[in-house]
Amino acid sequence: MSEKRHITAKAPKYPYFTEENSVDVVNARMGTDIDPRLREVMGTIVKHLHAAVKEIEPTHEEWLAGIKFLTQVGHMCTDWRQEFILLSDVLGVSMLVDSINHRRPNGATENTILGPFYVPEAPRYAPGTNICLDGKGEPLVVRGRVLDTNGQPVEGALVDVWQTNDDGFYDVQQKGVQPDWNLRGVFTTDENGEYWFRSSKPRFYPIPDDGPVGKLLGSLGRHPNRAAHIHFIVSAEGYDPVITHIFSPDCEFLDQDSVFGVKDSLIAEFESVLDEDKARELQFTSPYWAVNWDFVLASKKHGDDEVPRP
Incomplete structure (x- = not known):
């Protein structure tokens, strides 16, 4: 006659997953010796x-559509195009991260996003040089x-500037069409801090x-346009570099920047x-446009320059 065996189930190391305790169950699976910052970041995410997900209560079809969207975003990424950054941009996350990381004293020039078309080591020019090499657009002096x-x-500060041409493209978007380094240049301030x-x-x-981000904007009833602007990185020894723009006040998309x-x-x-x-x-030729714009730098108190000095 065979002997009966009684097996007592062990208590699980982690609680089993339920809708109510889902966060606790998932976060409890993290190891005890992982990086504390990684634990904080992943636990919060x-x-x-x-x-x-609990608020939205997606159907399986909706969840799969979201997975397919993210897959399409990944497939769109190349060495020169980062669709995930574009997604972050249009959701306001890029600007939020930038704002958190560039809290400055009152009066200092505010940061805004770098954008995907910055190119380091632009030519250094003498004061007054015309960086518009294709001759398009309405003339401007800054x-x-x-x-x-x-x-x-601040003497010796570097003012690194870039912008699109009058057709709305950066030079790197139109290789062989625009001159190399069109509408890019680096200027140095004189003893009066002037440029x-x-x-x-x-x-x-x-x-x-x-791509998929553009389709998302269309589905949300949003346009893809950026307000008219000129990019700047202003840097000097002993100061936090400022990555910023100046915007044209007459642009129709000023309050709708994508x-x-x-x-x-x-x-x-x-x-x-x-x-x-x-x-x-x-x-x-007359008429032309003129802008007077001062940059105010805060003293460096932490970290390294986020963009190397040109």
Whole structure:
């Protein structure tokens, strides 16, 4: 006669998954000796992701559609195009991360996003050089100073500038069409903290909208256009570099920027100048546009430059 065996089930190391305790179960699976910051980050992501799913209550078909969307975003990424960053941009996450990481004292120039078309090591130019190499657009002269938060000039600061041409494209988007380094350059402030250069009036342009992120914008009833702007990185020894834009106040998309990059403090005044003599001195036709814009740098207190000095 066979002996009966009694097996007592062991208590599980982790509680079993239920809808109610899903966050606790998932987060309990993390090891005891993992990086503390990784534990904090992943624990928070799991908590909020599960909360969103419980609030939305997606069907299996909706969940699969979301998976397919993220797969398409990944397939769209190449060495020169990062669709996941674009997704972060249009959801406002890029601007939020930038804001959190660039809290500065009152009066210092505010940051905004770097954008995907920055190219390091642009040519260094003498003051007043015209960086508009294709001759398109309405002529513009930009002048200003780089100051510290006490209002003192910062000599030797580097003012790295780039923008689209009048067709709404950066030079790297039109290799062989635009001249290399079109509408890019680096200028150095003098003993008075002054800089100036010639360019063309910026115009709005669409972010790449031929992929899944563009389709998402269309589904949400949103356009892909960025407000007209000029990019700057301003850096100097001993100061936090500022990555920022100046925006044209007459742009129709100023309050609808597709990546939420506009800040009130970065809206410049563009003056239309009708003076024939001044235009001639600048080798411009009249009328032309003029902007006076000062940058205020905060003293460096932590970390390294997030973008190497050109």
